[in-house]
Amino acid sequence: MGMPFTFFIPKKRTRFGTAGISLSSIDNVPFDGTSRAKSYSYLYYTLFLQKTQAITHIFLLRSQNKCMGLIFIRTILIFITLFIIMRLMGKRQIGEMQPYEFVITLIIAELACIPMEDTSIPLLYGVVAILTVYLLHQIVCVIDLNFRGLKNVLSGKPSIVLNKKGIDDTQLKANNLDVSDLIESLRAEGYFSLDAVEYALYEAEGVFSALPKKGFESLQSSLPIILIDEGKFDEKNIALTKRTKDYYLDVLRGHGCDEIKKVLVMTVDGDGKVYLQMKGKTYEVFHLPWEESLW
Secondary structure (H helix, E strand, O other), rough: OOOOOOEEEEEEEEEEEEEEEHHHHHHOOOOOOHHHHHHHHHHHHHHHHHHHHHHHHHHHHHHHHHHHHHHHHHHHHHHHHHHHHHHHHHOOOHHHOOHHHHHHHHHHHHHHHHHHHHHOOOOOHHHHHHHEEEEEEEEHHHHHHHHHHHHHHHHHHEEEEEEOOEHHHHHHHHOOHHHHHHHHHHHHHHOOOOHHEEEEEOOOOOEEEEEEEEOHHHHHHOOOOOEEEEEEEEEHHHHHOOOOHHHHHHHHHOOOOOOOEEEEEEEEOOOEEEEEEEOOOEEEEEEEEOOOOOO
């Protein structure tokens, strides 16, 4: 004979105290092991689980809302801290920063994200790290302003990449640039012909500057294209001129260049004006005997 089956709901607080309620005492549920008693027990057990899950869900929602509110407040505090630090660092724009300033900006951005996202990290840790980076910035600024010998090491120095003799490929390579990069920078400043510029340089922070020749507008009446870039033909541009490689090789031989690898740059515009510079030599400008302008 089976044992009597009884299920108790967990203790419930009433005005008379805390007590357990037997399911067998509710609605005349029989106090035995019959299927009817088991059905009642299962029904009340299911209702109890549903109620427990609902209460748990409510607590989880409250916990998530509390966490989101905490992130919201931490983000505001980090934003205020960063705003104050960037104001103290000065008024340089991002594109005009010195190398060490750019590095510091990247580090500060990373340090700001960590305490904003991870609530397990004390907010004070993030603030202290940002203040430490700011202190390093001020120390480097003092060194940069008062010790000329270290200024070039910290901030770098301008690189003159084009002068009266032509392109200085040594300075270009020192700055990880090539001839096409220089021509692109010149075009951005409104100078399309290499011979229209007296000097061109890259500042320590990467800003490009150029000094044009007097009356440079008359020197760029047509758009030049690159035919040879550091010893290599540009096939597409040669096709635009309706000439062949052999034609330009003959032109090079006529100007004392018997090997294409010796050519640093060669450009030609629609009127046939050629800018030719061989490696380690001064550039020269001449015109090809074209019957008509090509563009």
